[in-house]
Amino acid sequence: MSARRVIVIGSGPGGSAFGALMAHAGHHVTILERNGFSGGKCSSLPHGGYVVDTGVHMFGRGPLGPFGEVSRILGVGPRWSAATPAFTLSLSGGHKLEMASSIAHPVSLLNFLKGHLRGWQRMGWTSTAVKSLHELGPARLFSLARGFNDRRYPLYGELQDVCVRDFFSSISDCDDFLRTFHAQAMLTMVLPWHRASMGEFAYILASTMRASRLCYPRGGSGAIPASFLRALERRGGEIRLGCEVASIEIAGGRARGVITAEGEFIPGDTVVSSAGLRRTIELAGRDAFPAVYVDRADGLRDSEAFIAVKFFLDRKISSIRTPCLLHMPGLSPHGMFDYLEDGSIPAELFLFVTAPGRWDPSLVPPGGDCLIFGVPAPSRLDRGAQAEALLDLAEEMAAAIFPEISAATVAVERIMCTDVSCLSGRISGDCIGIAQEVGQSGSFRPRSATPVDGLFLAGADAGGRGIGTEMAADSALRLYWQLKV
Numbered sequence: 001m002s003a004r005r006v007i008v009i010g011s012g013p014g015g016s017a018f019g020a021l022m023a024h025a026g027h028h029v030t031i032l033e034r035n036g037f038s039g040g041k042c043s044s045l046p047h048g049g050y051v052v053d054t055g056v057h058m059f060g061r062g063p064l065g066p067f068g069e070v071s072r073i074l075g076v077g078p079r080w081s082a083a084t085p086a087f088t089l090s091l092s093g094g095h096k097l098e099m100a101s102s103i104a105h106p107v108s109l110l111n112f113l114k115g116h117l118r119g120w121q122r123m124g125w126t127s128t129a130v131k132s133l134h135e136l137g138p139a140r141l142f143s144l145a146r147g148f149n150d151r152r153y154p155l156y157g158e159l160q161d162v163c164v165r166d167f168f169s170s171i172s173d174c175d176d177f178l179r180t181f182h183a184q185a186m187l188t189m190v191l192p193w194h195r196a197s198m199g200e201f202a203y204i205l206a207s208t209m210r211a212s213r214l215c216y217p218r219g220g221s222g223a224i225p226a227s228f229l230r231a232l233e234r235r236g237g238e239i240r241l242g243c244e245v246a247s248i249e250i251a252g253g254r255a256r257g258v259i260t261a262e263g264e265f266i267p268g269d270t271v272v273s274s275a276g277l278r279r280t281i282e283l284a285g286r287d288a289f290p291a292v293y294v295d296r297a298d299g300l301r302d303s304e305a306f307i308a309v310k311f312f313l314d315r316k317i318s319s320i321r322t323p324c325l326l327h328m329p330g331l332s333p334h335g336m337f338d339y340l341e342d343g344s345i346p347a348e349l350f351l352f353v354t355a356p357g358r359w360d361p362s363l364v365p366p367g368g369d370c371l372i373f374g375v376p377a378p379s380r381l382d383r384g385a386q387a388e389a390l391l392d393l394a395e396e397m398a399a400a401i402f403p404e405i406s407a408a409t410v411a412v413e414r415i416m417c418t419d420v421s422c423l424s425g426r427i428s429g430d431c432i433g434i435a436q437e438v439g440q441s442g443s444f445r446p447r448s449a450t451p452v453d454g455l456f457l458a459g460a461d462a463g464g465r466g467i468g469t470e471m472a473a474d475s476a477l478r479l480y481w482q483l484k485v
């Protein structure tokens with residue numbers, strides 16, 4: 001094997017995993033990161049006595065997903081924390097149900113039953129079974145169930161052209177059932193269900209249910225890329241922080257290296273960008289690609305955003321016992337995320353709340369806590385006023401769900417789309433990357449290889465599948481298997 005000279009642009013989950021894997025395989029790797037810290041959208045920074053995620057993160061598969069596979073190849077990786085019960089389902093009306101990572105765990109089953117018997121949440125299992133049988137017929141239902149259980153995930157391709165709304169509306173009329181899946185699509189793909197691909201969603205549901213391992217890395221979300229970067233350096237690779245790539249050098253249809261914002265030329269025979277597909281095209285120059293490739297990239301849409309409000313607390317509050325909480329608004333499942341498109345403010349929000357100090361006490365001062373409230377929001381940067389109003393509502397809801405929060409709060413901080421765009425270097429505050437939506441998912445998803453020899457994409461814009469960070473790591477793994485020899 002002749003060693004490649006690899007330049008990786010970006011140190012998020014995709015770039016750090018890919019760089020470390022290639023260094024492990026004996027290649028010469030340099031990662032260039034424009035921020036003064038590593039991790040991209042999956043980073044954690046010190047803040048007073050707290051270590052705080054820059055986003056609001058939770059991991060569906062942890063050591064059993066692509067991060068685990070990267071760690072097994074490298075021989076090192078993050079240490080994962082798990083908890084039972086893992087999350088609280090907060091329902092409109094102030095009811096709370098605690099759930100384990102697995103839906104089949106006795107804690108989850110008992111609480112589902114409790115919610116049903118008390119009329120807090122009626123999933124309509126019987127009416128859904130009857131409607132599914134009537135609409136799909138037994139043969140189709142059987143084939144879907146078999147596909148769902150198949151480790152080769154055939155539904156990923158089979159359902160790529162169906163949106164999540166059409167699939168679930170065809171099998172159920174029950175509001176609680178439909179609301180649950182609309183919220184899940186938003187949580188995992190950050191898309192309203194009429195855009196989200198059912199193929200991608202079936203893959204996410206099947207793979208996370210198989211793993212049943214809702215977890216979080218010790219040291220914060222940023223510990224994942226940080227552990228890969230340590231592995232990179234141990235293998236002689238280099239990470240340069242605060243080093244922005246200004247252009248990718250192409251000559252004779254081949255990538256030859258990059259030029260930094262400081263004007264330094266760094267040669268490389270393989271350039272792998274995790275800066276995103278469209279940004280990579282700009283860096284290399286649009287003329288370097290066939291017009292049809294550039295047009296296609298221009299037409300792709302990004303996911304929507306999660307903005308957040310972070311509460312720094314001087315004590316633990318007793319109204320949350322789990323490291324994560326999902327609040328389900330009592331709104332119609334069909335209109336609950338309309339505000340992303342029409343600019344309105346809904347009566348109630350879907351909230352994704354994490355308490356990283358409950359997974360890893362070293363992230364908060366002794367006795368203290370930090371609650372991060374994530375709110376789905378439009379990713380466009382020109383919707384700042386709407387985003388502020390959404391976070392005002394999130395703060396009001398926080399006080400209603402956790403009555404002791406105001407007295408315990410020592411500081412509050414907001415994360416807006418402009419902050420996320422600074423973390424990623426993208427022109428929107430999108431959470432995931434290129435959206436996993438109908439028409440750009442499955443076989444339509446951009447590939448890691450580009451039309452330029454020696455220029456590739458890694459990360460959440462190309463080649464992988466799954467949830468956010470895990471999709472970025474999956475993309476890195478697939479490209480590594482392609483390029484390692």
Ligand SMILES: Cc1cc2nc3c(=O)[nH]c(=O)nc-3n(C[C@H](O)[C@H](O)[C@H](O)COP(=O)(O)OP(=O)(O)OC[C@H]3O[C@@H](n4cnc5c(N)ncnc54)[C@H](O)[C@@H]3O)c2cc1C
Pocket residue numbers: 009010011012013014015032033034035038039040041042054055056057058059243244245246274275279306307308374420422423424425426430431432433458459460461467468469470472
């Ligand atoms: C608020 C929020 C909540 C989220 N919640 C979850 C969650 O719960 N679970 C989950 O799995 N995922 C979650 N995600 C999504 C996840 O963080 C992203 O999908 C993932 O980080 C994408 O990884 P990446 O490596 O492709 O890109 P990024 O993490 O965006 O990294 C790209 C890196 O490239 C660098 N870069 C860009 N341009 C240049 C350049 N010209 N020169 C040098 N460097 C450059 C950037 O600075 C950045 O560090 C969340 C994201 C956000 C914002």
